[in-house]
Amino acid sequence: MSATDVKCPICGTVNRSLDLEETDGWMECEHCGNAVQLMKYVKTRRIPCYQMKDCQVLVPLPQK
Numbered sequence: 001m002s003a004t005d006v007k008c009p010i011c012g013t014v015n016r017s018l019d020l021e022e023t024d025g026w027m028e029c030e031h032c033g034n035a036v037q038l039m040k041y042v043k044t045r046r047i048p049c050y051q052m053k054d055c056q057v058l059v060p061l062p063q064k
Contacts, residue, residue: 002019002021003017003018003019004017004018004019004020005017005018006018006020006027006038008027008029008031008032008034008036009036009038010029010032010034010036011029011031011032011034013029013030013031013032015027015029015030015031020038020040020041021041023041024037024041024042024043025037025038025039025040025041025042
């Protein structure tokens, strides 16, 4: 567990001892009550994007 002190981006209050790695960057401010996600702690994954020109098109064979 890595507890950090984080400043709320909405009201500026410092929220102490938050484990943002466990919550994937989400926190609820102790002062204003807004829930925000800090992108610094978000776990991202690469998703491949394919173009149709890179794919082979399958054409059905005529049935006998």
